[in-house]
Amino acid sequence: MRIENLTKENTNNLLEKLLKRSPTNYDSYEKDVKAIINNVKDNGDKALFDYTLQFDKANISADNIVVTTEELEEAYKEVDPKLIEVIRKSLAKIKAFHEKQLQNSWFDYSDGIILGQKVTPIEKAGVYVPGGKAVYPSSVLMNVVPAKVAGVNHIYMTTPPSSDGKVCASTLVAAHEAGVDTIYKVGGAQAIAALAFGTESVTKVDKIVGPGNIYVALAKKSVFGHVSIDSIAGPSEILVLADDTANPRFVAADLLSQAEHDELASAILITTSRALAEDVSKEIDGFLEKLSRREIISKSLDNFGYIFVADSMDMAIDAVNEIASEHLELVVKDPFETMTKIKNAGAIFLGEYSSEPLGDYFAGPNHVLPTNGTAKFFSALSVDDFIKKSSVISYSRDALLDVHKDIETFAECEGLTAHANSIKVRFEGE
DSSP states (O other): OOEEEOOHHHHHHHHHHHHTTSGGGOHHHHHHHHHHHHHHHHHTHHHHHHHHHHHHOOOOOTTTSBOOHHHHHHHHHHSOHHHHHHHHHHHHHHHHHHHTTOOOOEEEEETTEEEEEEEEEOSEEEEEOOOTTOOOHHHHHHHHHHHHHHTOSEEEEEEOOOTTSOOOHHHHHHHHHHTOSEEEEOOHHHHHHHHHHOOSSSOOOSEEEOOOOHHHHHHHHHHBTTBEESOOOOSOEEEEEEOTTSOHHHHHHHHHHHHTSOTTOEEEEEESOHHHHHHHHHHHHHHHTTOTTHHHHHHHHHHHEEEEEOSSHHHHHHHHHHHOOSEEEEESSOHHHHHTTOOOOSEEEESTTOOHHHHHHTSSSOOOOOOTTGGGTOOOOOGGGGEEEEEEEEEOHHHHHHHHHHHHHHHHHTTOHHHHHHHHGGGTTO
C-alpha cells in the first residue's frame, strides 16, 4: 500500500476522491433506473416479471413469486446445521442489543395541560437483500431484527432469484429465523419500485431498508418521499487509527477484511508510527498471496487504499473525524480515552481484539452504517428507523385562557390572522 505523510491537503484530496464513489454521483445510471421505476409503477406485475426474466433469467409469475413453506423447508435441509446454530446465536445477540433501544410513549400532566409523545411502529417494512454472487444472511438479520423489535406488523423481503427461480438457502433460513412474513423472488431497481408503489403481487410498504448495487441505491433515492428509506449506501469503508503499540499483522488483516467487498471499497490506516506503516504494508503483501479475492482486494487498494503517517495523535484524530468512516478501529494504547475524542464514525471498534468482522456478524450492534462521510449526520440502522413519534397536546379551557393572548400576539406578528382568530373565538366576550 502507498504510504504518505498526513497533511490537511492530502486529507482533503482523499475526501474528494472517496465522495466520488457515492451513488449520488452516478448520474449516468439515473435515467435507466427511473425508466424501470416508472414502468413498474405503471404496469405492475408485467413489468416486474419482464425485468426479472431480462436481468435474472428467471421465469417468475404471480404463481411463484412468493417463497413457499415447502421452499423454506428445503432450504433448512440444504444449510449446514452448524451455520443454522450460528445464525441463531447471532440473532439472539442482535435482538438483545436492539431491545435496549426501545422507546416508550410518555405523557406529562400539569395544571390542565397534557403534553406527551406517542411512539408507534410503522405498519409495513420492506427489506431488500442482494442475491446472485452475493450471499449475505447476516444482512437479513441486521435489517429485520430492529423492525421486529420495534413492533412492525408485517415485514416483506425481496431478493433476486437464480435462473432456476430459487433463492439462496442460507438467505431463506436467516429470513425465517428473523421473522420475515413474506419473501418475494425479485431483485434490482424493479423490486424497490414494487415495494414503493405496489403491484398485483407485491404489497406496498411504508419503509424500504437494505443494501444493494448501484441500481438499488439509486432506486431507493428515487422513491424516497413515496416511502421512507434507511439511507443511500455507498461502498464499504474501514479506517484504522493505530499507534506504535499495534500489531501490524492484525491491522493488515482488518484493512483487507473490507477491501475484499468490491473494487470501490476503501481501506485506510492512519498511524503515528512510520515503522508500523511499513510493517503493515509488508503484511498486506503477504496476505494477498493467500486470499481468494485478491484481485478485488488489489484493485480496491490501488484505488482507495492509503496509509497515512501523522506527526501527532491529535492530528490523526482530526483527520479521522473529517473522514467520518463507516467502520473505525482504534488500535492504540488507550482506546477508551481516544474514543472520547471521536465525533464522527458509523461504528467504533476498541482494541486489537475488536476486529471489524465481529460487528458484521456477531456482536449485536447493527452493521448497516452510514458511508461516504455521512456519519457526520447519520447513525446506524436501529429500532428508531421503524417507529414514528406523534406529539400529543391537550389543554383545558383554563390552561388556554392563561396563554391565549400570547398565542394571538405571535400569530398576528406573522400575519396569520386566521391562526389568531382560531384562538380568539374561544374567548369572545371575555
